[in-house]
Amino acid sequence: MRWASALGCLLLMAGCRQSGTWVDNQIDPSVRSTLRSLNTNVISYITAKDTAQLKDMFSDSLLAHVGPTFVSQVEKNQVLFDLSKYRSKNEFYIVYTGAKSSSHNVHRGKGNEHDYLLNFQPMTEETLVSLGFFQGTPESFALTTSYGKYGGNWKLNIMEIGLLKVMNGDAVDWYHRAKRDFDSGYLADAANDLVIMEQLMKPAGELLHYEKENEMNELDQRLTAAIAQRYPFPMTDSLVKTKPSIFRIALYRAPEAYYPFVLYRTTLPLTDTVALSRECDAINARLGQMFKGLPEGKRFIYYRVYTKVPGDTTDAYKEFHRSGIPPFVHGDPPDAAASGGMAAAGSAPGGIAPPKP
Structure with a gap:
């Protein structure tokens, strides 16, 4: 589900006017506190289905973008927004003084298996971005928010809700599990691993791309060919x-x-x-x-x-x-040492759900 301004953006904030990106502990504590307070309000309003208060946080461009279905989207939201289960994944404060019409990339980490790229068009000079998730069983859903500073006020430019983890593993975890099963000849297991992986690849829509995305797609193609033959x-x-x-x-x-x-x-x-x-x-x-x-x-x-x-x-x-056949490891995270997984030479509608009766 996506509620975003037409131009979109994924970034964060700072008091200086020199372009730069600050991540997690690099962010000034007062700025980080502001971001967390804003997110607490968003989560509380969605939980209470208080669309009036939530819309008060929107920027003008986001208000123009959400359309008439916004209220029903919030009221019908099935993701459990429990503040006590909310966990922060990464926070960003971005100052961008360049042209607002050009695309801007922010890399999260270097050399880590779970690194990702944020791609956006800056809307304001200062931006705050938060990637967090609600810890759940068996799924954990991501909440991605982006705020721009308009004058002295922070306004919500983007809010994305997407699937981040299944059974404690994100898309990269399930990619490695699928590769391990594929290399072991467990084609059915590897196929179901990839069904889950594909559902986890875009927890923030087109704003977030994993660095290993090309490798994930390549494995998918090889496995599809092997499954069709076997x-x-x-x-x-x-x-x-x-x-x-x-x-x-x-x-x-x-x-x-x-x-x-x-x-x-x-x-x-x-x-x-x-x-x-x-x-x-x-x-x-x-x-x-x-x-x-x-x-x-x-x-x-x-x-x-x-x-x-x-x-x-x-x-x-x-x-x-x-x-099944013990030892049972299926409920463990995808990076568990034992092999196992899920099988599929096909998948249920939506990828990770059984066919509806």
């Missing part, structure tokens, strides 16, 4: 008596984590739940032979069975879940 869906398991046909592997969102989600077609009637459960047991027992590494390290595998490949969301189905 797994020609639908895949029928002829060693199971009922010959079920797996047509998709995606991700299932449980309250605590994401798990592999196997969708298949059966010849059994959906009313015979006993027979369907036995068939699911047989598939689960052979899953690792069909998809290398898929059941390993996951606490659960979820299954959805249809009598035909679904054409829309009204098609009937049954669901089951089975235990």
Whole structure:
């Protein structure tokens, strides 16, 4: 979700008039305190759905940009804005005395795996930018704000809400996990890792770009080609008596984590739940032979069975879940030493959610 002024901007502030960028502890404490106070107000107003107070913080350009749907966006916001769970990732104070029509880049860090670039067009001489997130399970959502100084007042120019982490890992963490699984031949796991990675690549829209973005995209292309060659869906398991046909592997969102989600077609009637459960047991027992590494390290595998490949969301189905193969590491951060992950030769709509019934 993005509420931003037409010109956009991602930056921060300083009392001097010499161009420069100050990051985190480099920022004057009083300036940093101002930024944090502004963010506290934004979070409080969104939590209370107080759109009038929130709009009072907007710059004129942002007010002109949000449009008539702004109030309903705030009222329908599903991200839990809990101030006690808010964590600051990085803060910037930027003074830019150059032409306001030109693009300006700010690099965050040098030589760190998680480095990123902020790209914006300056709107004011002084700008404050904050990248923070709300710690959650299994997702953590980012809140990116940018304030410009107009006369003696700070006004909100940009507010972005985006997905930053899944199970404690950001896009770079999931990239490394996908690369590790790919190199180990766990193609299904690597594909689901990348499904999550892709959802995390733009936590602040087009304003933030990870330095490893090109490497992420290159791995995605290589894996897509490998998946197409290795797994020609639908895949029928002829060693199971009922010959079920797996047509998709995606991700299932449980309250605590994401798990592999196997969708298949059966010849059994959906009313015979006993027979369907036995068939699911047989598939689960052979899953690792069909998809290398898929059941390993996951606490659960979820299954959805249809009598035909679904054409829309009204098609009937049954669901089951089975235990994976220990040791269970799936709930650990993506940089955990043990291999594991999530599988996918396809993904659920939106990338990290199971198909809606």
